[in-house]
Amino acid sequence: MPGDDHFLPLVLINILGTAGIVVWHVQGSGRPTGRLIVQILFFIGMSVVLNAGGIAPHQPDDLHAEGLAAVLSKSARILWWTHLAWTIIGFIHIYVRLNRKPHEAHLILDMAVAGIYLGVALSVMGFVFGLPIATLVTTSGVVALILGLALQNTLGDVFSGIALTLGKAYSIGDWVQLNDGTAGRVTETNWRSTNLLTGLNNIVVLPNSLLAKQSLTSLSRPDESHLLTLGLRFAAGQRPRIIEDAMRSVLETSTRIVKDPPPAVALKAIDAAAIEVELQFRVASLVTGTSAKNEIIDLIHDQCGASGLSLAGPA
Known part of the structure; x- marks a missing residue:
């Protein structure tokens, strides 16, 4: 040998x-x-x-x-x-x-x-x-x-996960919203399921086969900014132009909203009881949406007091 x-x-x-x-x-x-x-x-x-x-x-x-x-x-x-x-x-x-x-x-x-x-x-x-x-x-x-x-159900989740990965419908860290109203940030995707972290700090585990069958809206593409709206009703006896200028001043004063593209004030409707106004503004991400809306509401309260504007009752 x-x-x-x-x-x-x-x-x-x-x-x-x-x-x-x-x-x-x-x-x-x-x-x-x-x-x-x-x-x-x-x-x-x-x-x-x-x-x-x-x-x-x-x-x-x-x-x-x-x-x-x-x-x-x-x-x-x-x-x-x-x-x-x-x-x-x-x-x-x-x-x-x-x-x-x-x-x-x-x-x-x-x-x-x-x-x-x-x-x-x-x-x-x-x-x-x-x-x-x-x-x-x-x-x-x-x-x-x-x-x-x-294992056909498990294999369905596996191949759905592969299809979602190849299709690049979302990435780790993206905010997504499903057609049933579920919304959250994608924290993990594996062979069987995808995990979403919701705004309530809960983890939602979605089987990939269920996720592949739903329509999905990406809230992080093309960027993280998100459009928010706030509806208001002012007493009809006030001049619409003054209301518009006052609300535009509120949006320009805010420090928690995105200024590019610029926010807008839309006069939606008028009747004998009220003038309906909608404030349209963007925030950097959904995480800052609540704090930005709180600031806007606080500024509206101060502006109404300074300008003598009166809010109308509910429709």
Whole structure:
């Protein structure tokens, strides 16, 4: 066995593969770039040794059928395929981080990682252990069909989540409102559900399949600013122009609303009892909406006292 031409390369591959696993774990998940460099270096080293030794990882080993050499041959091929999977996954992680969308893309990332591991597992079973891959694929297809029927609701949530992610209907941190009135900020999206943080500081968990069937309004696009309106009724005996100027002064005095685009005062209607006015203004985000409206109401009270304006009773 020591004279075997493949024995030394197999030993080196096992050493490199094991050392790569140790260093990979020492790097930690907080250093993805360092991990990727380690994966590439060890994978290249193992590939060079395989090529120099004339060992093909994609072909069954017919020379070492038993003994220590057989164990070394199988472990070397398993380690090579494992490092191949980790290298590909490392490149995918770096690509996602460079695009700065790790949260939105993690569903697709998980699917890609699962597909890579499945492909490597089938390759190991076929090329290392010589198992019939076609039979394994057929058997796994039957199992997948049974599981699909048993988990059809869960799978519906999974594929709806993937569709929502690919469609980019929203991003983490966006404010959204559903057609049933539910509104909140997207805090998390996973395989099964999407979490919304409402204005009452509650977490609403929405199954992805339910979310995909509803119409959704993004309150954060094209930006976070949001239009608010405030309806008022003034006594009909007052001049509309004076009311308009007074309310415009209120909006110009406010410090909690957005001035670009400028706020507006709309005279909506007039009758024998009242003049209806609507104040239209934008806030930087929905979070500041309540405080901005409170300030506007307080300024209206002061302006009415200073201008001698009288509010009308309810319609």
